[in-house]
Amino acid sequence: MVYIYLPIIMCYCMQVHISSVGQDKMRITWITKASTKPIVYFTETAGVYQNSVLGTSSSYNYMTYKSDEIHEAVISPLKPDTHYFYRCGENSTKEYFLKTPPAEFPIKFAVSDAHMFSIFHIHTILLNFQCIHNAGDLGQTEWTNSTLQHISQSNYDMLLLPGDLAYADFLQSLWDSFGRLVEPLASKRPWMVTQGNHEVEKFPLFHKEPFTAYNARWRMPFEESGSTTNLYYSFDVAGVHVIMLGSYTDFDFESPQYKWLEADLRKVDRKVTPWTVVIIHAPWYNSNTAHQGEKESDDMKKSMEVLIFLARVDIVFAGHVHAYERFTRVYNGNQDNCAPVYINIGDGGNREGLATSYENPKPSISVFREASFGHGELDVVNATHALWTWHRNQDDQPIVSDSVWLRSHSSNPICT
């Protein structure tokens, strides 16, 4: 009997992750096997739960698969830069804690893509096995933990993820095991994500709707920025306007996404948010030989580059290519001091492997490129300066391999 009930207890309230909803709210998302009241209790003082919020529950179908119960509740009001304890679900006694982002500078973002999820992918099957059968040996768990620790030790305030989360690719149980694997980090700090190609999951004839699992499991605060879809949105945090774009939804001049981006950029007040950062999945600049000529890169760039250039966006992060590359400030293929810095942080290691082949000679606009595992940290110190560092992860300790101080366009008279 122990072997029957232990896994059920283990998996009762699981896959907890949080995402910011405006300045003083946090969405808590979690999954249970059985239907339960979608309530979250939260407090600043451990063990004394005076506040509670009732949320909503849903599930989805994907061909023959039916998801477990997906719950979410938005807790508020929350103070900035403050630790809270919380419990999700009426019967769960497990206590989680989170820290809200600061309301003012400095703020530190972790930026990461497929490299760690590739490792997750290896372990998803193992963890599935654990959850169902309570098997104890996770094989390369220390390696996985080490990768997670590199990010958690950075003491980041918020994770920005430019797509390709679970690499489920139609196998829906991998979304569940991914959720369990990221919970130790994603339950403590807001994880703000956008879509990659691995989230589309359309299956000819049998499942025509794209992003079914992604939208159901990783709901982001899109309504708050006037977006009508979870596939693109924006938010402000501590003086930074973050725009999450969708590489795999329409982006041409007539598209709703284009019109939304145009309106969103028009609303940015640089006195409130001196920095603007854009996240996409398929990179607009890339000197790796992988993923060249894809319309999600080339056509989206043709459509939207001028918008973000004229709006003086500071940085564009992308994923997709499993390598690291930092460009100088670029517009229309040429260096321009008032254009964004382009950084590709999709340095993989997943089942597709690292993308180790580069165009030669190196284009003059490419400053640094390397095919290694890693994650990035953007430490926005104040309204004028931010430190970007890229950390190689394949060694035991995170090693800073690339770093650069960036100045905000809003503080540069030439660009205002």
Ligand SMILES: [Fe+2]
């Ligand atoms: Fe991708």
